[in-house]
Amino acid sequence: MIVPEPLMTSLDTDHTSNPISSLETACDLLVDTQRRTILQYLSDQETDIAAVDELAAHVHAEIEAVPNPNHARIALVHTHVPKLVDTGVIEYDQHDEIVQYQDEPLLEAILAVAATYDA
Secondary structure (H helix, E strand, O other): OOOOOOOOOOOOOOOOOOOOOOHHHHHHHHOOHHHHHHHHHHHHOOOOEEEHHHHHHHHHHHOOOOOOHHHHHHHHHHHHHHHHHHOOOEEEEOOOOEEEEOOOHHHHHHHHHHHHHOO
8 A cells, every 4th residue: 555645744844944034924924814813823822732623713713704613624724734834834744633833933023013903
């Protein structure tokens, strides 16, 4: 039996050598309300690990335009998680559907400012 390569990185991959250094990249990630909500949630937690379903429930609770957690989950899995993985902001274990946030100083600074304007 041939086992396919994972589509996204596993949690044991080290992205510390590839921090977000571009303001353009950081702003591109944070321009989307759902991604901003996800990153703020991960940044605020005591742990840097969260389940996709936990994130979907949080997005649904925080963003009125998201009709239910399933809609949030679909957007997470197909759009937001891959984009965040590609930039090294999170690592994703597809099998367990767990994300691990990688602290990014530039994102943290922008999130702090954005939090004062998001209502």
